Amino acid sequence: MSLPKDLLLSMYERMALIRAFEEACVQLYMEKEIRGSFHPCVGQEATAVGACFAINPDDYLTCTYRGHGACIAKGIDVNAAMAEMLGRRTGVSKGKGGSMHWADPSIGLLGENAIVAAGVPIAAGAALSAQLDRNGRVALTIFGDGAINQGAFHEALNMAQLWKLPLILLCENNLYAEMTPLAKSNPLEQVADRAKGYNMRAVVVDGNDVCAVYDAVREAARLARAGEGPTFIEARTYRLLGHMIGDSESYRTKEEVAAWRERDPIKRLRAHLAQAEGVTDAEFDAIHARVQQQIADAVKFARESPYPDPEEAYTDFWV
Amino acid sequence: MRELTYTQALREALTEEMERDPNIILMGEDIGAYGGVFRVTEGLLARFGPERVRDTPISEAGFIGMGVGLAMTGKRPVPELMFMDFALVAADSIWNQAAKMRAMSGGRVKVPMVIRAQQGGGRGNGAQHSQSFEALFTHIPGFKVVLPATPADAKGLLKSALRDENPVMFIEHKLLYNTKGPVPDGEYTIPLGVADVKREGQDLTIVSYSRQLLFALEAAEALQREHGISAEVIDLRCTAPMDIETIVKSLRKTHRLLITHESHASCGVGAEIAMRVMETAFDELDAPIMRVAGLDVPIPVAKTLEDVVLPQPDAIVRGALKLMKE
């Protein structure tokens, strides 16, 4: 971990913000203030923050229903995000998208997606757009280990490599696709081997080490901007909560989860900051207090926001 | 007026709009170097270069998904499905992505993409290369759906589609490409969602679109010649938005409605037109609405079979005669 202290501190704070956002949503979900689907990314904050901090504000991003972390890392307005969770008209998608469909072109966010792997070709299209405009932008797409078995994923990888698109493919390998363990869904020795068939550069990183993710994505972005085409990054991580709220988690052991809790990316960065950079408990307390306040404000904003009017069912559809 | 084929008219529209708008990007299988299996994009690679006329691998889901990303980032992609049947291979990119992006984002993004495809039977191409999907595209909200029947309409409607900010499904017909017709000189567009009275008449209204429209006109001619029946023929031109107003206006005169399309009857566009007419103009009807549509079976190859499955002009004549007896 050799990144500047300021950067590490701001990454720490953003990871803490994501964690607090998701934990608040778990609570709100159980209290039935959030309806529909919600897939918490607790435990995967380092992939989101490491990746999105390594690219520019005007670079493009697509992610998945488990993409709150990436969207917050890319800079989505947390009040609007929380309002979206509560189905309010002040939400990022005016209450029409919910947890799985945040989008915000002002930060390059071309959408979460509720269809596994669908964001991959969309990001490839954005990368092609950047290549045609020669504007130096890259597109980052974040997806799970389950996505590598989808047709759209393969078609997009093939074309991305064929046309040397400025695309970064970040696979959050959290060992499970819903309830199915990795070994039961594909015959690969490692997920990154998928890229071999496309003659694509691939790297494997510790997805719970925010600096490792940051470095890998930064290098991939540098190569992409230099016309060197796409990079596939397998980031090994773990979701500490179930696939969705109410998941019985019968497919994994308590010991396994406990072992991964030890490797919690936020804890790890905190330990590093304390040891190597001398950050004090008081400084961490201040960060967490700021984050808690921000989330409390967001929940208040969301709760006080109006629901969409019934007439809005027909708006925001045709241009 | 000069005469062009349907293919030439489409190519002219593409050329003019690509000259006008540098963001238009064509992509598809064998559309560049080869010029398209139906020759529509012939010469465009030489004129606009490989960045704007892009040959793709056989990856419909992938390149239409990429079209969504291109469209959301300021481009105007025009992916081509070589055969409409392949829309099912790209179904997610079409219906879960392109059709929904804007609504799901609360209007924050737009997807100005025109998918071009040719559809329809009549050539013995069999069940996987002859289908018509306008009803699918009309059923799932999110696409404007355009089906020109004449060269002039093909050009004017394609130019409008290429200026529309919404996803548009532009549906050509494989047996229309070589048809010829008058096409105006100079710049013109035809608005999407406006039907066109192609033949005026007094006794009944026939509504159709795409190649079936030519069959409807042929049937109208026979009805007049052999039975003294005067049929008004309306070309719907778009199934979304659907111009019911023009149909109702005609019914105020004829009070009898026959709808004909080559696609399967069940849950087809004809059923939708009939329902909307019932809702808005039931009192104008002097007889039950008649439908002459494709049979509900996969489309066979043998000509003797295909000609029964896809309704021919004589089937429309028979339907009209029955309707006039009601």
Ligand SMILES: Cc1ncc(C[n+]2csc(CCOP(=O)(O)OP(=O)(O)O)c2C)c(N)n1
């Ligand atoms: C095309 C498609 N098939 C199935 C689903 C249902 N589904 C939702 S999430 C999921 C698992 C995806 O796993 P992975 O890609 O590893 O992502 P993770 O949830 O682990 O982040 C499945 C099967 C879906 N949303 N889309």
Ligand SMILES: [Mg+2]
């Ligand atoms: Mg997974």
